[in-house]
Amino acid sequence: MGKGSFGCLMAIGVAIIVVLSMAVIGQEISNREAEEIASKPLYESTEYVQTLAEDMIKERLKDPDSYQFVEMNEMLSSSEGERIFVVTYRAKNSFGGYNISQATFTCDKDNLHIVSIE
Structure with a gap:
């Protein structure tokens, strides 16, 4: 060598x-x-809340692969230690067209819950 x-x-x-x-x-x-x-409380990590919300929304879609995130807004809740997040997204409807929808979540220190999907 x-x-x-x-x-x-x-x-x-x-x-x-x-x-x-x-x-x-x-x-x-x-x-x-x-x-x-x-x-940290869950609501202080908006990226993590966004990921959890996406997973929860996709579970309820007919075509989960069509999910497209648009935006997420945070609001204060009347309950102490809780925040409200509104996620706007696009997804395919039953006819193959895309709709813009919103899902509302409550978030406390440890959990994220769906309140409504419109």
């Missing part, structure tokens, strides 16, 4: 160590982010 081959193998080894180190650091950051999200 020549000097050039040894240098090449050494560079590949260092690259592998760097990639593995970055993967471990990335996993630690992901775990920290997950812990932060879990420690």
